[in-house]
Amino acid sequence: MCGIVGLFLKNKVLAPQLGALTAQMLQVMSERGPDSAGFAVYGMGAPGTVKLTLRADEETAAHLAIAFAGRFSIPAELTRRGSHAVLVVPDMLETEVRFWLQAEHPGIHLVGSGRRMELYKDVGLPGDVAARFGLDVMTGTHAIGHTRMATESSVTTDGAHPFSTGLDQCLVHNGSLSNHNAVRRMLRHEGLSFETENDSEVAAGYLTWRMREGASLKQALTDSLDALDGFYTFVVGTESGFAVMRDPIACKPAIMAETADYVAFGSEYRALAMLPDIEKARLFEPEPAKVYVWEH
């Protein structure tokens, strides 16, 4: 089943409420996906830096700041949120930090990275997951969330959405893909690496690969219509944008609301019911096999 929510703000006035609204939307979608949840929030980023969202046990995380300062001779800009932590690193150190983490801290898992994106996911009821990370106080320009009812792979934090395979890129998926093993093999040949056996991670990887080869987000999604076989509603986030696409028979539900202030996505209307001025919003269902993109 699974539930998806997304909120893309057109009016900055709502930015302080982004997390609170997303948390409410996510909570309503619990019945569609009670086993795990996750969300990506596009907040502020400092120029010349990259945010690495990491997952680590408490002890490892506690030592990370000291180890980082010792290794790179600069203080670690580290913010802990539940089982995750966001480490802000200068652009020029990014690759080095990634290798260092991999080599010296195998217990730390890189969940996602971006100039603005932070990505959190965990097993448990969506409301509890949102509370663990303090989603309700997060701010930003857009956010994407997912509530999971696992079908294609096991219930683990790694199997929860969103999936990120590129800088500031993330994808959530409602549905199931039937040719993900073949596509994963093809993408591995192209140099991509995958952390799970999950079908949705393959969809995220496919888009990352297309965009790496020069395609726009819209073109990458259009290409995926031919490449991916199965049922899907995708919601994709990038540093400045937000995209939605459903499979050619629109198997999985989707409804959108647009006002002068925001564009919102929900698997069901219930998830949008609490948004400001929803009664005045233009409500519509995305058409099958049509790519919708909004950008700042």
Next chain:
Amino acid sequence: MPDIDLATSSVRDLNAALHALTPKNNGDKLSNETLWRVINPGGKHAIAAGLDFPARIEIEGPVGYYCAGMNKKGSVIVHGNAGTGVAENMMSGEVRVKGDASQSAGATGVGGLLVIEGNASARCGISMKGIDIVVKGSIGPMSAFMAQAGNLVVLGGAGENLGDSIYEARLWVRGPVKSLGADCIEKEPTGEERALLADVLGRAGINGEARPEEFRLYGSARTLYHFHIDNAGAY
């Protein structure tokens, strides 16, 4: 007139109260309890599903999935939009949606009348089995898939693959049809069929807005009824 506020009471309580309405404890004459008002529906699912009594339920706002599903004798009015499967498997009675309806509106409906005053999305009337559906706006792709009986009347246009693998339902569309599905063709309506359409329009309260002669009729070419050896390669 009972007023139910779904911000404070549950859909289960509402439906239990509606299911308790039986001819046995109310007799056949109308009492105050035949008019119900539901406020703050908030897109919740299965509101007023499983009615089996000639009550009138006014819902003041948007509803979620399967609103008025399996309806028998009841009259349900939604003052808002409806989610997936409104009036699915309706047996009799009337359901009216003042706004738009999501996919699979009136799915597998056996009888009664479903009126959607806005647009309906994909798979409207899928597998309909005798229900009459009137949509004032347009309908989405794959509507009336495997439709078996009844009338689907659309004042606007229809999306792709209308009436794919249709049996014997009549599909009346006034506006453009993007494409017809397998085994669905345009047909010349008989005078009797036009009269049936006029009756449906009249029952839906559409008088003057649309005339029966403005609609084109689509139905089954009846070539998929039986297995044909020439199609063996397709299996």
